[in-house]
Amino acid sequence: MLHINEEAARCLLCEDAPCSKACGKDVARAIRAIRFDNTANAWRWFDGCTDADLQAAENACIHYDRPIRIKELKEAALQEAALRDVPVEELPSLELNFCDIVCENPFFLASSAICTNYEMVARALEAGWAGVFYKTICKQDIREVSPRFDAVQKDGTPFVGFRNMEQLSENSYTMDFDILRRLKQNYPKKIIVASIMGQTEEEWIELAKMAEQAGCDAVELNFSCPQMRLTGLGSDIGQNPELVLFYTSYVKEAVKIPVIPKMTPNIMSMTTPALASYFAGAHGISAINTIKSITMSDSAAVSNKKTVSGYSGKAVKPIALRMIYEMTGNPILQKAGIEKHMDISGIGGIETWHDALEFIQLGCRNVQVCTAVMQYGYRIIDDLILGLQTYMKQRGIVELKKLVKEELPNIVLPSDLDRETMVFPKIDRGKCIGCGRCYISCQDGGHQAITFGEDRQPKIVGTKCVGCHLCRLVCPTGAIGVANRMPKKS
Numbered sequence: 001m002l003h004i005n006e007e008a009a010r011c012l013l014c015e016d017a018p019c020s021k022a023c024g025k026d027v028a029r030a031i032r033a034i035r036f037d038n039t040a041n042a043w044r045w046f047d048g049c050t051d052a053d054l055q056a057a058e059n060a061c062i063h064y065d066r067p068i069r070i071k072e073l074k075e076a077a078l079q080e081a082a083l084r085d086v087p088v089e090e091l092p093s094l095e096l097n098f099c100d101i102v103c104e105n106p107f108f109l110a111s112s113a114i115c116t117n118y119e120m121v122a123r124a125l126e127a128g129w130a131g132v133f134y135k136t137i138c139k140q141d142i143r144e145v146s147p148r149f150d151a152v153q154k155d156g157t158p159f160v161g162f163r164n165m166e167q168l169s170e171n172s173y174t175m176d177f178d179i180l181r182r183l184k185q186n187y188p189k190k191i192i193v194a195s196i197m198g199q200t201e202e203e204w205i206e207l208a209k210m211a212e213q214a215g216c217d218a219v220e221l222n223f224s225c226p227q228m229r230l231t232g233l234g235s236d237i238g239q240n241p242e243l244v245l246f247y248t249s250y251v252k253e254a255v256k257i258p259v260i261p262k263m264t265p266n267i268m269s270m271t272t273p274a275l276a277s278y279f280a281g282a283h284g285i286s287a288i289n290t291i292k293s294i295t296m297s298d299s300a301a302v303s304n305k306k307t308v309s310g311y312s313g314k315a316v317k318p319i320a321l322r323m324i325y326e327m328t329g330n331p332i333l334q335k336a337g338i339e340k341h342m343d344i345s346g347i348g349g350i351e352t353w354h355d356a357l358e359f360i361q362l363g364c365r366n367v368q369v370c371t372a373v374m375q376y377g378y379r380i381i382d383d384l385i386l387g388l389q390t391y392m393k394q395r396g397i398v399e400l401k402k403l404v405k406e407e408l409p410n411i412v413l414p415s416d417l418d419r420e421t422m423v424f425p426k427i428d429r430g431k432c433i434g435c436g437r438c439y440i441s442c443q444d445g446g447h448q449a450i451t452f453g454e455d456r457q458p459k460i461v462g463t464k465c466v467g468c469h470l471c472r473l474v475c476p477t478g479a480i481g482v483a484n485r486m487p488k489k490s
């Protein structure tokens with residue numbers, strides 16, 4: 001049995017992939033489509049590949065363990081192929097306004113290590129990113145540590161979460177604004193946003209004015225870096241709504257371009273500083289920056305010390321979505337969005353088009369990506385765009401704005417959930433391999449509602465099962481599905 005996503009996830013996603021080179025067909029691109037949740041389009045690169053091509057590709061695979069099963073991936077991908085008659089040019093446009101700025105698609109580079117010089121950003125823009133929130137510009141002496149990154153891994157999955165101790169741009173601020181000026185001149189249709197951080201109100205104003213003079217479309221205020229060497233900066237500001245109000249109003253007074261404060265998640269309620277930003281005249285909100293964590297692995301320990309570092313990547317997505325929801329669900333911020341185009345830029349663990357969609361459906365009109373680009377490169381934009389376009393086409397949606405806030409009505413209070421009915425898990429004997437993982441979890445973390453005997457066939461005990469579905473989540477083969485919903489027995 002081939003698990004298509006697992007097998008594609010094994011792929012090392014090589015540079016100048018030997019598999020494609022060996023067979024002359026871009027099979028690496030097809031595998032990448034599967035890896036990034038875009039299996040529906042993998043046929044575009046598998047079509048026309050003969051068995052001999054695929055065998056040559058497998059023979060050339062340099063995986064350290066065993067070659068990727070490319071032939072089987074093709075078979076499985078073709079079964080999920082969609083829109084076979086639709087050329088890419090006929091897929092819907094992803095244009096979406098953000099803070100009244102026309103953006104060719106909602107995908108932006110987040111201010112970070114992925115956008116620290118002209119050449120990097122230019123490459124990303126040419127690859128298809130709609131714009132950049134450039135690495136935070138400041139007038140401070142930034143002295144970074146080495147190493148500065150650390151990753152949380154689990155069961156061989158790289159970067160479940162990512163920790164960094166990086167601060168702001170190490171370039172001089174004059175050099176950074178010159179880079180932004182050149183980017184805007186050479187890519188006039190792309191959206192260039194300067195992220196800034198001042199130490200005094202004068203510095204905030206000076207940097208914001210320089211951003212405007214450089215031709216930037218907007219300025220993002222970094223109120224959220226959680227690991228600054230000096231105190232009173234970054235998230236120290238974002239945690240204090242009065243300071244957020246104070247600095248936002250100063251910048252707002254000084255420039256005409258949209259002002260977008262970036263919120264810290266290291267606070268009880270992000271809505272309070274977001275409201276402070278709104279009352280100070282902000283045009284948009286970016287959220288979230290990284291979550292405070294402790295850097296743990298030995299390899300990242302600097303002089304055998306540990307420190308507070310920012311946590312990002314896949315693991316933070318549900319937390320980011322919750323914070324976004326609290327803002328987009330807030331009546332004052334909702335009204336500001338409708339009447340004043342005060343929009344929210346969603347950030348946190350976005351890796352696939354599906355992740356991005358979740359932010360858009362909660363009300364974001366643009367999304368920013370950092371960790372996934374650090375891990376996989378700018379090329380993930382290909383599947384972000386194509387995957388979202390395909391989803392829209394399949395649903396018959398022609399404008400991306402139709403998806404904005406679509407999921408808000410489906411988020412309810414815990415008190416409004418249906419507690420009178422339940423759904424039993426249902427075991428598909430054809431897929432069950434008898435590993436007993438469902439039994440172990442139900443015994444030790446559930447309601448002892450699964451039996452497992454000599455025949456290695458798990459059985460659900462209806463009188464004990466409460467329908468929690470832990471068994472379904474731990475099943476490695478997807479053999480446990482859902483039965484019909486029914487009233488609970490009283």
Ligand SMILES: Cc1cc2nc3c(=O)[nH]c(=O)nc-3n(C[C@H](O)[C@H](O)[C@H](O)COP(=O)(O)O)c2cc1C
Pocket residue numbers: 110111112113135136162163164166167168169195222224225262288289290310312313314316347348349350368369370371372
């Ligand atoms: C290495 C690194 C450097 C970062 N530098 C900045 C920065 O200079 N300014 C900023 O506002 N956010 C910075 N961030 C935070 C990201 O912009 C983003 O908010 C966060 O990583 C969450 O997104 P992600 O899960 O896609 O990485 C940085 C993040 C990382 C990992």
